[in-house]
Amino acid sequence: MNKSSMAFPLERKKTLQILKFTTLVALLVSFTIFALGCGGDGDVLTVGDVSHDPFAFQGEIVVSGLVTHFTLDNDRIFGVKDLDEMRQCGFNIECGAWIMPVLYIGTGEIPQLGDEVNLTGHFTYVEDDLVFQVTEYSVVGNFAAQLN
Amino acid sequence: MNMFTLVLRNISRRKGRFIFTLLGIVIGMAAFVALLSLGGGMRAEINDQARAMGANIIVTPADWCTFDQISIFTGESLPASLQEEVLDQVRELDGIFAVPYLTQMSAIQNVPVAVIGIDPEPMKEFSRWEIADGQYFESSEQHGAVLGAATAETFDLGVGDEVRFRGEVFPVIGVLESVGSIDDIAVYLPLPVAQVAFEQEGFISYIGVQVEHLDQTDAYVAAILDVANVAVNTNDQLLETVMGMLGSIEVTLQAIAGISLIAAAFGIINTMMTAIYERRREIGILRSIGSTRADIFKIFLLESGLYGLLGGILGSVVGVLISVFAAPTLLASFDQMMKGASPEASIEPMTFVFAIVFAIVIAVASGIYPAWKAAGLSPVEAISYE
Secondary structure (H helix, E strand, O other): OOHHHHHHHHHHHHHHHHHHHHHHHHHHHHHHHHHHHOOOOOOEEEHHHHOOOHHHOOOOEEEEEEEEEEOOOOOOEEEEEOHHHHHHOOOOOOOOOOOEEEEEOOOOOOOOOOEEEEEEEEEEEEOOEEEEEEEEEEEEEEOOOOOO | OOHHHHHHHHHOOOHHHHHHHHHHHHHHHHHHHHHHHHHHHHHHHHHHHHHHHOOOEEEEEOOOOHHHHHHHHHOOOOOOOEEHHHHHHHHOOOOEEEEEEEEEEEEEOOEEEEEEEEOHHHHHHHHOOOEEEEOOOOOOOOOOEEEOHHHHHHOOOOOOOEEEEOOEEEEEEEEEOOOOOHHHHEEEEEHHHHHHHOOOOOEEOEEEEEEOOHHHHHHHHHHHHHHOOEEEEEHHHHHHHHHHHHHHHHHHHHHHHHHHHHHHHHHHHHHHHHHHHHOHHHHHHHHHOOOOHHHHHHHHHHHHHHHHHHHHHHHHHHHHHHHHHHHHHHOHHHHHHOOOOOOOOOOOHHHHHHHHHHHHHHHHHHHHHHHHHHHOOOHHHHHOOO
């Protein structure tokens, strides 16, 4: 019997032990990440949160909503509605939920109709009209197919 | 050696395989139990919130959708589309004690907060509020704010501080005692003051009603519908709507946990089938020394059942630990939805029993086919297997 055949069973046992340990650690880490990730983003406001008293929110805030309207003369101005309210309205664009007017002053492309967006900006008046002036945004989903 | 000893020895013969097969059941049961416990906690919290509200009947605009109705319990802003005259019409009915709510949203320190316009004196009696600090409204025209207990604590506000809504400053004149409901997380203004501040003169969001005779609730509902074009729901009906929504979420989550249990069941089948091939010779020997097909069937079925018993017990314990320690993180979204709620895991002894029995049933059901295959082996072929 040579040395390699004697050593092999020991190596195999050690490998199995390492594999078991690694699997357990991976499961634990995955669960931890999953649990932490399930906490939700408490800093993102909804359109419904800001609709009644926009200027109660000072400085830069992040507001989440659904892009439902665009203006004819300026595509950098668009309307955003509360996603939960839109769900309850069956994604009917004409439902009575408040339209938050958004002015995008960033350099990127504007979002598309039906995009669920997280908008970073602040409320201000532009020529006496209330707008949410946005410097940057991210698209987190799209509901264009459901809009009617 | 009796059958049980034989089963225990067989199961622990390959420890690695035993542990990984057991883990499958443990994880599935842990998820199932955790979801049952957390779901029970959420239901209990919603029930408490509804009871704490104190209303037997809720009067809302006729065109409110489910989202708006549920928002009564979740502390979200509500449309102010009910005319104030409706309140007067409802109050004229006998045996009815009605209070208006105008629920709007604003912010304190950039955190959304519910601002509720109320009729001060009736509301204090309706909700059985007590003042913890400062004083209550002296009139319905008083320009001041009374804070719920949690609001005052969260934002470190007290009597003498100021809050600003819609550009107007309101001095804090009082703080309520905690009542354990969404009343704790709101700011209260006298109704006329709130209506002016939020430009909702003449309108309210909904009306809460207490009735004199609970057994005649249907009659009161009919009477209200006779005098006003509104929607009327009993507190139980609204609760049913909320629970219905919660129920469908629970069913979905439990179905996902169920899928992991099905995967675990296939793991048991796989393990048992492998065991049959490995132990063919042993089965042949057992048959040749007098064991019947039924004995072989029982042995393998017992082995499967033991996986279920051990997996059920361990899974239930792990599931309870998850629901107790991970509840605040896992229910963060529920906290956001039901503002002011602090649900805890609801651990019932029957949940344990149900989980263990369920695990045993799944494991035994998984073991039927392998046990049948094992019992069907010919003793001569099995004993000569190498």
